[in-house]
Amino acid sequence: MQKNHKPQGFAIVTHGGVGEPLAYTDGCARAARGGHDKFRETGDPLDAAVAAVTVFEEDERFNAGTGSVLGLDGATIEMDASIMDTRGRLGAVATVRNVRNPVVLARAVADTPHVLLAGEGAERFARAIGLPPSRPILERQREKHRKLLEELAGSVPVMPGIDNRLFERFWNYKTPLQLPASKSCDTVGAVVRAPDGHFAVAGSTGGSSPSLLGRVGDTAIVGAGFYAGTAGAVAATGIGEHIVRHMLARAVYGWIEEGMPLQQALQRGIALFDKDVDVGLIAVSRHEAGACANKNMPTARIEE
């Protein structure tokens, strides 16, 4: 185990979600540049992380903000997002609807007396502080939903370990479930190290697909999908129901804090999961920056 001392320079790592095509790496690079530009402007790694994730939320290819997956009713979008840094700022939103940039809302929650706002209250807070509503649902989102319904009708579990029929059994929408591909569990995220040793993390997701109304994944749960402390910052992506069981981001952070090389800590985190459970991680520590996943995961990195 190595002990870290003086931090190195600026670093940002972004990811576009485990299971997403590597062809989307350009979007991750754009997000990293957006974060880097913001850091040059304000010198705050949290601003950088939020700016990077906002770039993802504006890119309809990713399951966050504008590109979020539709709920099983084919009409509802519920999103989770979060931020955390070493200055004690912590904020998250869960199952929020009709907000264009949930990560900006999560950042605003950190300035309230609370750390997590959910549902209608989160949406009302967004309106109160003047955040814009979501953009209209796109044809690519509807097409993804059609494919998902086809897959749910098949015998291959869309969510590993879960019988597809359970979604029908526990259906909680008013509209009928018409089972006549494409699961999603992706998150987007960014981790940032400032040269002064401060760290920040931000993440955003349209949630998993399929999911019941009101479902919350790892992205809104501190220690599960995200964590930042004085030794670094970690963000996870994958099926939230599996990630929360391991408190993955906090577990990986703990190993980094103990002095484990960053890549080894990331690999150890990924090894906690069965191979059919998609999971990915990004992290920065005082001296290192990296990413690891058990499936394709577009990422980008800038280090100075």
Ligand code: GLY
């Ligand atoms: N990792 C995103 C989710 O499960 O909601």
